[in-house]
Amino acid sequence: MDKAKLNEGMKKYTMVIALLFVAMFFTWQTGGKLLLPQNVSNLIAQNAYVFVLATGMLLCILTGGNIDLSVGSVVCFVGAVGAKLMESMGVNPVIAILIMLVIGTLIGAWQGFWIAFVRVPPFIVTLAGMLIFRGLSNVVLNGQTESITSGGFVKIFGGGANCYIPDIFGIEGFNLTSMLIGIITCVIYIAIQVAGRRNRIRKGYATDSLKSMIVKTIIICAVVLAFTYKISMYRGIPTALIWVVIVVLIYGYITSKTTTGRYFYAVGGNEKATKLSGINTDKVYFLAYCNMGLLAALAGMLTIARMTSAQPTYGQNYEMDAIGACFIGGASAYGGIGTVPGVIVGAVLMGVINLGMSIMGVDANYQRVVKGLVLLGAVIFDVLNKKSNK
Template sequence: MDKAKVSVVVKKYTMVIALILVTLFFTWKTGGKMLLPQNVTNLIAQNAYVFILATGMLLCILTGGNIDLSVGSVVCFVGAVGGSLMVNKHVNTYLAILIMLGVGLLIGAWQGFWIAYVRIPPFIVTLAGMLIFRGLSNVVLDGLTIAPMPDNYLELFNNYVVNPLGGNGINLTCMLAGVLACVIYLVVVFNGRRSRTKKGYETEPMAGVVVKSVIICAVIFAFMFRLAQYKGIPNVLVWVLVVILVYAYITSKTTIGRYFYAVGGNEKATKLSGINTDNVYFMAYLNMGFLSAMAALVTIARLNSANPTAGTNYEMDAIGSCFIGGASAYGGTGTVPGVIIGATLMGVINLGMNIMGVDSNYQKVVKGLVLLAAVIFDVVSKKKSQ
């Protein structure tokens, strides 16, 4: 393989390489504690909201580097509404969940209207939303914490998938899920490659596809093995996977998904081609409101309470994960898998430093430097390509 091809591969998988190196570093520094089964499970539980919010934030960023500063406050507000309904008003859990999702959609539509159709800058609208919904959260909660959440609600988001297969110290259902995930991945990859070959499109060399597939399947299997050694598959992982798979499909396989990239690449040309760019902006923020409500569902389940400080700095985690995961600060570039890698990297850094007992102030410094480095890499790469 010549230097040019090596350079392309390194650039394409920079964050994957960084994630592996950072994981190995913290595994070494923590004496192996980083990869203990319970810590792997904690990595999922503690960062579920980041995976969900970052997926929605990607759609906003794709439209031209726009962001949503209100998501942390929206998570708090929707959680406050849900907690009040379920605990204080004794509303049916499933009805309360539907109301929470509906509130998220209404908030997304409200902000999307001003951004898409009135053309108020997203920074201003969402900054206002950050203040409005944080204030409304305190109004709904009256400054108090509501707890605990109903048991049937916690079972949905804060429990583990049933293990009918049993196993002596190893959750066999979890291991079977890992095998099925690998099989599905291989079928999708090789069917996709065969389809591209038939259509005459350029494809990766078979050797590269095989090596990448082996590595990914090994990571999936090792990850599921660690979960199987603890309590199995957390329910929250199932919810996160549903969000990731749905939005990965939307952004890569659907017409509306291509519109997000087109608007971020060149809005004027997109409008001239007959696409209603206002609707694209509206959909981006409508989805962000919906996914903020989803994040609220998993957040109050994990905390087992709705409190006025929930969601603090969540927007920073989501935005940082997107840029670290390869989304361009200029819009038009980024993928859901890339964002998930970025979110996982942030989660690994957080967990590793927590295990090492690093002061929280230094943790913020490290995360800030990682974010800055990712954006610098994006800007420098764009200048070189031009």
């Protein structure tokens, strides 16, 4: 029994274990530079778009292994429109933000219509979108760079040196406010775990052992505290992280606690059975791609804020980073399996690999080779796991 539980636990936390070993390897190879406070902070700031896009991509993948190849181009197009609105046309940044979100959602709805109601394969629709919106990005920007001078926009979406939560205590060299936020986060998490366990026991639901819950809680809190301690030694919590946390919390709740979230898993598990049970599967597909467009717009804002400019080349290969993070994080290539926390682990793993190789000075071409091999390995693991279960 214990051996069976151990095997089950190993399968469940394979990517977490892999992330730990990869982080240890690059820490060793870089002489500890990977874990310098500035590099830990940069890991979040530079990969914020991956966390956001991968969360949206997960919903598409859940519906049956479908993907969205257009997200990188949509990121670029929405960012280009936003930059033009704010800089060339003098539109208020708040209005520009709303317009960008609406444009992203409309793009998602347009692609979702063909996929959900006309049943054009997602690969074809989003491939066309990739070409269309990359071309429109060049048209909007006239092939040139549009600089972002709106300090408020840049600060809110995490670009520049001052885009961190300020320390109200004013301690030099350590952001105590950020550290306290990490401690409060752990306290809230512990309270939620205890309350949730009591609620499940009261209702007669199956629960993990108390020992298992305590170990899991200790590990997660230790990671959170170690992370916040590191970034507090640099400048504190970057504002980009706030957007990532908001997206993760919202979509983590939707996918695990709501009926709508269960529909995505049901469609990916068996679409015909789901349709026969009375669920409108067309609407599920449509919602997945509408949502992807919305999150692509948010990723576009994070991108142009970090770069403080918009360029026709932004967003290239973003779709591959998002797809890779999903599959590495445990999403099934067949659909119906995957979680938001798993996707975040996958995104962090990709970020650690990118950052570690960059610090080591590995050629960019070899970095692509490694990322490709990691993605292939994750999918092969999923396929073999499916066969062994059968």
